[in-house]
Amino acid sequence: MSTSPELPAFPFGDPQGLDVEPQFQRLRSAPGLHRVRLPYGVPAYLAVRHEDVKALLADRRFSRAYSVGPDEPRLLPIVQRANRLNAAEGPEHDRLRRLLAAAFTVRGVERLRPRAERIVADLLDTVEKQGAPADLMELFALPLPILMICELLGVPPADRVRFRALAESFLAAKLHQLTAGQIAGAGQQLRQYLTGLVESSHSDPGDDLLSSLAAEGELSDEELVAIAVTILIAGHEVLADLLANVTYFLLTSPAHHRQLLADPALIGPAVEEMLRYTPLGSSTNNPRRALEDVELGGTLVRAGEYVVPVINSANRDETVFPAAAQVDFSRETNAHLGFGHGLHRCLGSALARLELRTALGALLLRLPGLRLAVPAGEITWCEGGLVRGPLTLPVAW
Template sequence: MTTTEPRAYPFSQAEDLDLDPLYAELRRQEPLSRIQLPYGETAWLATRYEDAKIVLGDPRFSRAAVLHHDEPRMRPNTSSGGLLTMDPPEHTRLRKLAAKAFTARRVERMRPHVEEIADGLVDGMLERGAPADLVEDFALPLPITVICEMLGVPYADRADFRVWSDAFLSTTKLTAEQVTDYIDRMLDYMAGLVAERRAEPADDLLSALIAARDEQDKLSEEELVRLAAGILVAGHETTASQIPNFVYVLLTHPDQLAELRANPDRVPGAVEELMRFVPLGSGAGFPRYATEDVELGGVLVRAGEPVMVSTSAANRDETVFSDPELLDLTRQEASHIGFGHGPHHCLGAQLARMELQVALSTLLARLPGLRFATSAEDVEWKRGMLVRGPQKMLLAWQGGE
């Protein structure tokens, strides 16, 4: 099915959690194919697991190079710097400053408190009765509360930064002018918080980053503000999407849900399989540029050419995962790359894992008979965003009416 003309990308509108079947065809017959996004230059698309890991982890593929190219992208706005457009060693320098707050040991110490937050949210759902909107009543406030406490951001300001956060993930939901305006507002807001913490330090991540800036000269003021804003957005947005995504998948796979209810100790493994199975991104991830000629997937990628990776397609690679289209919560195979791979592997992966585990355990334990309030067809999905997920998802449970 090799074609000389690049295919228009994305291949179809990501309206729910279905993955376009063309990915599977390309993975088998044309693992590196040419695509043309709405904006920017033509790119290569990698769909196989091993090729994806090479592009994400090999230093011959650069993220920083996007700042010097007309990068392939889903929206008119181009990248404007920050941690996601850096390569080592600059990327390593900044990442290390925040990574200490997200180690597995520190995250595990947070688990009891996150369980308390989750229980409190379910208490509210039970008090109000069914139906409850899983998104507004649970999935959003859980990670927002956690990241606000960690970073030192007032939870009371969540309505503002929730709106601004869309600018970092919008494809068509917002205009180019709105994206620029919202990002500027977010950065101004964070700069204001930095000034407050500089005057009155606290026991939070933002104060620690300010100390690294002022006392150790490890990052510039702009880097500090952008890093803090990036942590705030990434620290809640994707987890808030994955919680309802996971619940949706479980409710539409009742046999797997029943097994999980009967064996709640399997929740950690279930989270990993759901991370593999759910195509969170509405399209391929950020492009990397080859810094030299590289053979990949039987194709020679020339120096200066961009390659994009579909982690969703790679996580369905049949040469790595048996029956990859099948949800199997007991799967014991290779690690998924749902959190990425290489230098840009998700900084908050351990935190996200823990929050997702707590979310599933709490919902299943405290809301017996959890189900769609009407039907799966009535779930309202996000539109025009880089990530998939329900915008509104009404649920009911036994005794909740």
């Protein structure tokens, strides 16, 4: 753990709702990168401007694979395992991306649209059957992505309640309610289940991603399990929080809500704007480490030093997004970094967009009178910085 008292501590605070730390605006106008200390690991630089974050993520001289380890600047005490998809680089990473690319293209995920529409409709049936007030987080935002991941990975229907419980235990680190040992234990149980799922994909293949990858024979079982864990981490909690955050925004911004009700064709641009505007944690879980001396944003980063890309700040950069603090569903250009950039850009972006557009469109159509069932100030938000979203989202209609 860093003990450098002269460096400012990061995160700068724990903003609530959809706010971002006000310090970012000042830092974006100051020259260079900004040295900070995180709760665990060694000190790091922050890249906060859109130009610098984009350059960092695209520059192979800044390594994600080389960042993983006990010195990695991070929020939680647990030391991350090197992930073959998110942290791999070079020929191995290129091979994995190539094998997965076909399943995650726009055309590839379109085959999941009918199932996504059915899942969304079934979940909204449950919401309406329960009646108001209903917790949209528990009944809609959280189950949607996990059910889509079950479809993608081929989790049998009989196992889906158990799979969701394992997944949520593994991802409960966002609430800081588990010790490092408990997190590791939950991860071990999840990997044991996924190992069995991979074995089933050999003996009883289905029409799912794991069966398809297993049939190609280019990946080991260990690699298939690692891919499944990556898909779960990237596609479950973040997407659930994003869906809840978009809904919260609409229910606290009546003008924007009315705009989408009047013109559903704006749902696509609205999703892109919310990907830009919505803060998802502190973006501190993917630092890069310099493989050599590199100048970035006017700062010389020495070999071995870490740089943290702060997506939340880059997406509010006024030099790229006019009136960046305002939500504009008619924004003409939207070069947001919500899905990252460069070598490790989110492979599942097309699937995430499909889920968000399907869910938002169905919500507006089925529940046009949707509203918060409690004052906005009574919504409790996740604390800790890894991800950002409401713990519950009580609604009426």
